[in-house]
Amino acid sequence: MTAVVAPAGVWGQLVGQDHAVDVLSAAARAAAQIVAGEPAPPGAMTHAWLLTGPPGSGRSVAARAFAAALQCITGTGCGQCPGCRTAMHGTHADVRLVIPEGLSISVAEMRALVQAAARRPTTGQWQVVIIEDADRLTEGASNALLKAVEEPPERTVFLLCAPSDHPEDISVTIRSRCRLVTLRTPAAEAIARVLVERDGVDPELAEWAASVCGGHVGRARRLATDDNARKRRAAVLRIPLGLSRPGDVFRCADDLIAAAEADATEESKERDEAEKAELRNAMGGDATGKGVAGAKRAAEAAVKQLEKRQKSRATRTQRDTLDLALVDLAGFYRDVLVAVSGADARYNHPDHAQDIEQAARQWTAESTLKRLEAVLACREAILWNVKPRIAVEAMLTALRHG
Template sequence: MTSGVWSQLVGQEPAVEVLSAAAASAAKLVDGETKAAGAMTHAWLFTGPPGSGRSVSARTFAAALQCIIGVGCGECPGCRTALAGTHADVKLVVPEGLSISVAEMRALVQAAARRPTTGRWQVVIIEDADRLTEGAANALLKAVEEPPERTVFVLCAPSDHPEDISVTIRSRCRLVNLRTPSAAAIAEVLIERDGVPPERAQWAASVCGGHVGRARRLATDENARERRESVLRIPLGLRTPSDVFTCADGLIKVAEADASEESKVRDESEKSELRTAMGGDATGKGLGGAKRAAEAAVKALEKKQKSRSTRTQRNTLDLALIDLAGFYRDVLVTLSRSGASLTHPDRAGDITAAARQWSPESTLRRLEAVLECREAIEWNVKPRIAIEAMVTTLRQG
């Protein structure tokens, strides 16, 4: 396994080679060796399939750039604070709603124009950069075209193909393609880094679809395992017309519960901190205006939290739909006798039973219904409508 901060990247040896060389060149630039900076550039675009570790790679690269000795040692204050998300010169944009606004991007670009305060570089990481609105993309483009001397922009796009990022921004970035890690590499990191028992680690790695974060959740969270089981019972559980609505309702409730569980404590904490910061909980004469301002700010925060909850629900639904698509894909693999590995090897019995009941054509129609549902939700169709239409097709074939 790789050492230092690079041990965070699972199964990404080619990317580690590129990024470690760039970090070494960046360190020489800071030290005044301008002729040795060939591997470094001011704008990067990390792409790869879901679970390949785009955001982890971006934070790891930021840590290596802030490393005091320039190699990503993983031990110095620069490495540790960057990885922990507390480094003053590493700014991380994580879309909590459905898009990244122009106002948010303008504020970020303005902050990025300053020289580093405690670190070696000013690093700006934008996760899910495909969610930039047109105005936000234009604001970012100006900064990428004329970057400050010690600022690095790192963009992450959630696909194998970076076409979701505007071509003008893409043309100014160095592309780093990440790959789906192997099951063996994922199991190894679960065992060695997370202390997961070997048998469970190997199971989680085999059913996660190459998604490292999903493997960790399945290995460590009983609720995540139960949610997956409930989703994979759907294909063979659609026996009567009423099952369509029962299964659709179940999927929606799982997503809502997941979003509520993730958001509840965080939302209340944010509201309390905001009221305190604005004096909304204070008492005394003349504080009416402060309280009104605090309540207005809380309402704006609640709107942001609602958008974040919607995104969490959609992400949970999408994971469920990916699991369903994997099931129908496995049925097609079984029907074709191709010998390809199953996405859900632990459901081999159900997959074989489905292959006996369904024709290749009806299985393909079911798979297409799942993929169309994913696309419909992404285009803001109400999830319940999209899910019910999908489940109807799943039953009828």
């Protein structure tokens, strides 16, 4: 396994993104010069940035590292000073992180954020606003953000993160006012090295996870550390050769949906209960004695609103998990096309080479391409809020017939 030298400080969190690190670290140095009243290289620093890249490339990690470097007392992102540490851990008073917990970011949420971002920094050098999944902004939220980006406060920086396969989901007027930084898919060797050195994963398991994760660093870590994630992936990759009878369509659909629901429940259950307990405690809902009836009613009403947000978050988690399964399926059919054509290209699923080659002997290139298109159509349908079960059953029917 080839050694990869990681950058120092907060930039060491980014895997295989040397170009992005060069651009963002230069901007952080220029920002420190601006704060000190010194001349900075023209164009090195600007008030709005758009970080794009394929899923798992580290867009939000890059945004957090840049935010930390902007708050760093040295301007380099040393990783040791209070500004770096609090920004990376999400506790810095002047770094606001927006992570959409539902399927979109509302106009009310964005207006409140823009208003808060207009204030001067309190403890840091800059007010930094990080918007993960900025492609989920509603039209109203985009318009609210646009006003702030067009007339930015003097010491405010907006960092927008969006997948590179759907940059058009961010309005062209916002994109035109942002400096673009494009992240790439990290090399498998770099991912494996990070799993070994940062997460303590066995080298052999790390190499396997890096080879099958599709360049998605978070997915690689989960596959390397979660036995259930490995089992779910194996179950998904049994589907293409397991659709021999009509009833298999519904059985496989049940399995896919159940796995996504279980993953969403597993991820959110502990967090949901902690949020409810914290909210009840903050509002006095667990108090006893005279005069607490009103507090209890207010607490229960607030809990109901929280449960609505949690339900929306669970729906999003379920769809994200299902989408990962569909990406794995699409990768399998792509590998079959590689095998059918005899191309000298690396498989997405090298550990399933035997199944891929068996499928290549049974299917034509045309029928394989139809199957791949069915998977992509299912992803698109779910994106447009078609009920997941209906979309999945239609896809599996198409996969069976080819």
